[in-house]
Amino acid sequence: MSFLLREVLLEPRRILDLEADGYSQLIPQARSSQLLASLALRLEEECLLSRVPKSVRRHLDSSLVLHEKQKHDLNYDCGNIGRALDSIGERLVLLKGGAYLQAGLPVGRGRLISDIDIIVPGNRIDAAESALKQFGWKNSQLNDYDERYYRRWMHEIPPLYHSRRSTTLDLHHTILPPTADADVDADLLFEELMEVRPGVYTLSWKDMVIHSATHLFHEGEFHHGLRDLWDLDRMLRDFPDRDPSFWEGLAIRGEQLGLSGPLYHGLNYARQVFATPVPEPVMAQVSSRSRMLRQPIMDFLFLRAFRPCQPECRLPLTDLALNGLYVRAHYLRMPLYLLLPHLARKAWIGWFPGETVAGEGAQGEKA
C-alpha cells in the first residue's frame, strides 16, 4: 500500500532512491490523479527533474507539453469569453483551474484543466448564455432529462462548447446547487473580486480556498480528489503571504458564506494528507462538536478517496467508501424526495445504457 506520489510531492529528493519499478508506480499514480505535470514542476523547483532517468522523464515532459498548450489556449479563450461578456457589461470571472493559471499562482504550476469555469450573477445567466452564443459557443446535446436537471436544480447551466475549438465552458451562477443545504449568497463573492490580468477576474484569496474546499466536499466522483486537495495545499502555503489577513479572516469568511463545514474538512484533510501548515487557532475556529463527532466516518470515506486509483494505493473497502461518497454528494445536493427518483433513474441508465442518447456518458457526468 505504497502511496509513493504523496511521499515524492512532499519530499522530492525521495526520487533519488527510486529504481525502475518505483517509477513504474509513481508515474501511473501521478497520471491517474491528474498530477503528472504538477509532479514534473515540483521536481523542477527542486532542480531534480534532470535526475529522473530518460525513459521516465519523457512522460513528465510530455505532460508539460499538454500543460503549456492548455495555458496558451486558455489565454486565447479568455479573450473570446471576455469580449462576449463585455458586450453585456459583465466581467470575466474565472473559477478553479482556469483562475489559478491565469493568475500565475504557484497552485497553477502544472495544473491541468479539462474545462473553463466562469461565474456570472444569477440574474445575468440568460444574457450571458446568449452573448456567448454570439461568440461561437454552443449548447451540448443533452437528453431532456439531463437538460431539465441542470436548468432546474444545478448551480450551472449545461456545459457549453466552442463550435470550432472544442473547449468546454461551464457557466455558473453560484457555487453550490440551490437545492443544497447550505444557502450561499453569491453576491458576497462578487464584492471581493480581484483583477489578475487586464479584464480577467478571480475570487478573492479566501474565497478561492473556500470555493475549492466546497467544490471538493460536495463532489460525488473523486478521480480528481487528490488533485483538488493538492490545490488546497498549494493555496494554503501561498496565500498567507499575499494577504496578511488571510488566516485571521478565513474562518469568519467561511461563516459569512455559510460554508464553514467544507472549509473545516478542506483544512483538516490538507493537513492529514499533505501536512499543510494550518494554524491551530484557525482549526479551532472552524471545527465544531458535530464535525468532531462525525470525524471517524468522514475519515473512513475521504482518506480512501484521496488516494490514486492504483492497486498499490488502495485501502481495504475503497469501493464501499467511494459509493458512499457518491450517495453523500447527491444527498448534500438535493433533498430526498428529489434524490431517490434521480438515483433510481441513473442506476437504470447504468444497466441499460442503450436507452439513453449517444454522448450522455461523456456530457452528463455531473448529472
Add this chain to the structure above:
Amino acid sequence: MHRVSQLPAKELADRLRLGRFQLRVGPYVYRLQSQLPQVIRGIEALYRDFPLAEPRSFTDYNIGIGHGGLAGRLRRKVEFRFEHQNPFPTIPIGQAFAFLEWGMNWCVSIHANEYLKLHAAAVARDGSAIIMPGVPGAGKSTLCAGLGLRGWRVLSDEHALVPPGTTSVIPLCRPVSLKNDSIALIKSFDSAAILGPTSEQTHKGTVAHMKADLTDDSHDISPIPARIMLFPKYARDEPQGLYPRSKTQSFILAAYHSFNFSLLGEVGFAAMRALIDGVSCYDLVYRDLDWAIQNVGELHDRDGRP
C-alpha cells in the same frame, strides 16, 4: 534478448493472467494483463518474435483487457484498462483483440509528446524510410502490409514518430490492422501472411491484424532517415498514378494527419517544416497492389537515396 516465443505456453498464459507480461514495442514497454483466450492466441500468433522487457524494467503503458466483474461477464462485454482505469466504454467480447490493438495505439496517440506523431504508416528499405499518411480507409495499411510481405521493413502501421528537428522515423513495429476487403486481398496476395483473431462488426467493420515484424531488424529502434512522403489512396474507379505534390500542400495534409501537431505548438510547426523540407512528396492512386508495390520500389530507388 528473450523473445515471446521462448516462453512455454503455460508460462505465457500465467504471465498474462497475473499482469506480469512485459513487451518491448519500439521505444516503449507495455505491461499487459489478460486471461481472455483470444487475446492469448493473438499474442502467440502476432507477437511471438517481439522482445520481452528485462525483468524490473520501467513500464511505459500498463494495460489490461477483460470482463470487468460479473456484470461484464454476463453481458459478454470486455473493458480496456489503462493504469487500472477504463478510458472507453465496454465492447462485445468477440472484438477483444481488435480492442486491445486500438488500446495499444491509443497509449501512444495521447501520450508520447516527445515526438511529432503523424497518423501514418512507415516502411523502410536499405536504411531509408517512406512515410505514408492517410485517413482511415485510404489504403495505407493494405499497402503497408503488401510492402511488408515483399521484403520491406514495416516501421509502423499507425504512428510515424519523428523526433523534432529531424527527418527520421523511430520504428514502432506492431501488427498491421486490416479491414474488411483488405483481409481477403492480403490472404490471396500472399498465403504466407500470418493473421490474428478476426473481430466482426466493429465500428470499422471486420478487422484482423497481420504479423508485420518480418525482417531481422524489425525490433531495432534506431532512427531511420525518411526521404519520401507518400499519400496513398486506394480508388477503384480512378486511373492509377504517382504524382508529385507541392510541399505546401503536403505540409497542410501531414499536419491534418498529425496527432499532436497543434499540441506541440511552435515546436510542432518547426518539426513539421524540417520534416517536409527533407522529404520529396507524392500522391499515389492505386487499385492493384502489385502495381503499387512496384512503383513505390522504383520511386524509392530514385528518391530514397541520399
